[in-house]
Amino acid sequence: MTAATYELTYFDAPGRAEHIRPMLHAAGIDFKDNRFHFKDWAKIQPGTPLGVVPTMKIGNTTYCQSNALARYAAKLAGFYPEDPLEALIVDEVMDTCSEIMSTAPQDPDPETKKNRRQEWQAGGLTKFSNHIEKRIQEAGGKSVIKTPSVADLAVWAVVDGIKRGFYDHVDAAFFDTNYPGIVATCGAIMEEPKIKAYYDSLA
Amino acid sequence: MASPSMTALLVPKLTYFNTGGRALGLRIALFKAFGKDGWIDHRFDYKEWPALKPTTPLGSVPILTLPDGTVHTQTDALTRWAGKKAGLYPTSDDQALIVDEVVSTSFEALNKCPHAKDDDEKKKVREEYAQGFLTAAAKLLEQRVGIGPWVVDDGDDLTIADLSVYMLTDMIVQGQFDYVPASFILEGFPGLAAHRERVKEHALVKDYLANYAN
Numbered sequence: 001m002t003a004a005t006y007e008l009t010y011f012d013a014p015g016r017a018e019h020i021r022p023m024l025h026a027a028g029i030d031f032k033d034n035r036f037h038f039k040d041w042a043k044i045q046p047g048t049p050l051g052v053v054p055t056m057k058i059g060n061t062t063y064c065q066s067n068a069l070a071r072y073a074a075k076l077a078g079f080y081p082e083d084p085l086e087a088l089i090v091d092e093v094m095d096t097c098s099e100i101m102s103t104a105p106q107d108p109d110p111e112t113k114k115n116r117r118q119e120w121q122a123g124g125l126t127k128f129s130n131h132i133e134k135r136i137q138e139a140g141g142k143s144v145i146k147t148p149s150v151a152d153l154a155v156w157a158v159v160d161g162i163k164r165g166f167y168d169h170v171d172a173a174f175f176d177t178n179y180p181g182i183v184a185t186c187g188a189i190m191e192e193p194k195i196k197a198y199y200d201s202l203a
Numbered sequence: 204m205a206s207p208s209m210t211a212l213l214v215p216k217l218t219y220f221n222t223g224g225r226a227l228g229l230r231i232a233l234f235k236a237f238g239k240d241g242w243i244d245h246r247f248d249y250k251e252w253p254a255l256k257p258t259t260p261l262g263s264v265p266i267l268t269l270p271d272g273t274v275h276t277q278t279d280a281l282t283r284w285a286g287k288k289a290g291l292y293p294t295s296d297d298q299a300l301i302v303d304e305v306v307s308t309s310f311e312a313l314n315k316c317p318h319a320k321d322d323d324e325k326k327k328v329r330e331e332y333a334q335g336f337l338t339a340a341a342k343l344l345e346q347r348v349g350i351g352p353w354v355v356d357d358g359d360d361l362t363i364a365d366l367s368v369y370m371l372t373d374m375i376v377q378g379q380f381d382y383v384p385a386s387f388i389l390e391g392f393p394g395l396a397a398h399r400e401r402v403k404e405h406a407l408v409k410d411y412l413a414n415y416a417n
Contacts, residue, residue: 049343050308051336064343065311067279068303075296084287085269091280096261102314131260131276 006031008069010054011038014160016066016101017054019094019153023073025198067094067154074150077194081145090151093132093144097154100128104167117169125170129179136181142188152189159186212270216243217281219265220252223417224374225278225313226265228306228366231411232285239414279310286363293362298355302364305347305354309367312340316380329382337383338391344368345394352401361405368395369402 006024010017012035024031036044048055048064055062056069063069071091074080081087103124105116132155135144144151159182165172175182189195217233219226233242247255256262260276267275267284275281283306286292293299315336319325347354347364354364372395376385389396402408 050311050339063300063304065304065307068300068307071303072296072300075299084284087287088275088280088284091283092275092277095277095280127261134260 005057005059007034007057008032008054009034009036009044009048009056011036011041013166014157015166016098016157018157018160019070019150020054020056020066020073022153022195022198023070023077023079023150025201026079026194027073027076029073029076067091067098070094070150070154077150079148079150079153079194081147081149086145086149089135089139089145090149093135093151094154096128096132097151097158100125100158101161103128104170114169117167121170121174125174129175129182133179133181136185141181142184144185148189148192148195152185152192153195155182156186156189159183211272212243212268214240214242214270216245216268217265218245218247218255218259218268221246221248221416223370225310225370227370227373227417228363229265229278229282229285230415231366231408232282232289232291232363234411234414235291235407236285236288244415279307282306282363282367291360291362291366293355301347301354302362305344305364306367308340308343309371312337312371313374326382329380333383333387337387340371341388341392341395344371345392348394348398351394351398361402361407365398365402366408369399369408372396372399373403 006029008017008020008024008031021031021033044053045051049062050064052064054066054069055064057063071080071094081090103120105113105120107113107116132144136142136155139145143149144155159175161167162170162174163172190199214237215233217226217230219230223230230244233244236242255264259266260274263276265276265278265281267281269275275284283292283303286302293302315332317325317328317332319328348368349356353361354368355362372388372392374380375383375388376396376399378385388399
């Protein structure tokens with residue numbers, strides 16, 4: 001696949017694309033970061049294969065599935081392990097981060113949404129976060145596996161979403177006290193030179 | 204005296220319901236990788252689930268327990284691990300991207316299948332889902348299968364991508380999706396229908412089904 005062009009399409013937000021963007025940059029790929037405003041989603045959605053984003057157009061083909069895209073970019077960037085067991089842990093944590101994003105309850109009724117979100121914070125969010133924290137502690141406390149990987153970025157994106165208040169009624173400080181490994185991982189991956197270089201390039 | 208649960212595992216153990224479902228591709232890959240005696244296919248009946256559930260990391264199955272004692276979750280991740288062990292996952296990054304996209308889309312089609320307690324409501328939401336996400340997913344999968352025989356072009360053999368598509372299309376054709384008829388695949392997606400036949404006739408799949416119930 002000697003593709004000349006890479007175009008990533010996603011909302012103008014970290015969300016499900018933030019573990020892809022720095023990986024493409026670290027891989028030396030000059031990609032078009034096609035960010036759109038939420039108000040344009042209704043126009044863009046029909047053109048996507050599965051009605052969701054991110055999508056990435058490589059040459060003439062448009063691909064879906066955020067973790068497939070992140071894994072691909074991470075391999076090219078050197079942030080995805082060769083060892084199948086380490087890769088399993090990276091994949092497991094990426095899928096768990098996706099599951100956090102997918103299971104955050106929605107409801108048209110504001111009161112119901114609030115109640116469901118608060119239940120979710122104590123239930124699913126806690127369950128998934130405990131599991132991620134356990135994996136990080138097993139690896140030494142500041143990354144998902146012993147070396148920095150794309151899974152650390154996936155964790156960062158989830159934490160970022162909650163901290164910036166993207167999930168109404170979920171405590172923005174949720175991770176601050178009980179998840180030292182998750183907090184340390186978020187800090188460490190942003191200091192990783194190749195990741196830092198991506199964010200510096202945006203300035 | 205050590206209880207059975209404290210005995211060290213010598214081989215990987217997969218724990219899942221006594222049905223094919225989302226574990227089909229994973230089990231076939233484990234069978235190819237380790238042979239019938241090289242892994243434990245721990246299957247349990249639904250009535251055992253309430254007792255088993257709290258012992259799992261995320262309250263879900265399948266889970267994979269390895270000889271080192273670690274327990275792993277997430278069907279998509281487990282299927283990729285088993286695929287690598289079985290030689291059913293490409294070494295080319297470009298081909299792996301397509302395989303990953305197809306595997307994840309197949310599982311997403313399962314995950315997004317709506318449930319409802321009331322039959323009328325279930326019929327309504329299932330029909331919406333069939334016209335909506337399931338159609339979009341099937342279109343993408345049919346495009347990725349192309350003329351075949353397998354998802355990976357110029358591949359000699361099938362991969363976990365083909366097994367994942369088969370998992371989905373076979374479940375639909377066998378009538379396991381209430382209110383989504385077999386014709387959804389058989390008439391709606393002839394490319395997927397033909398792919399399903401090819402996977403069913405593959406020596407590995409026939410060998411697996413000769414050794415396991417589903």
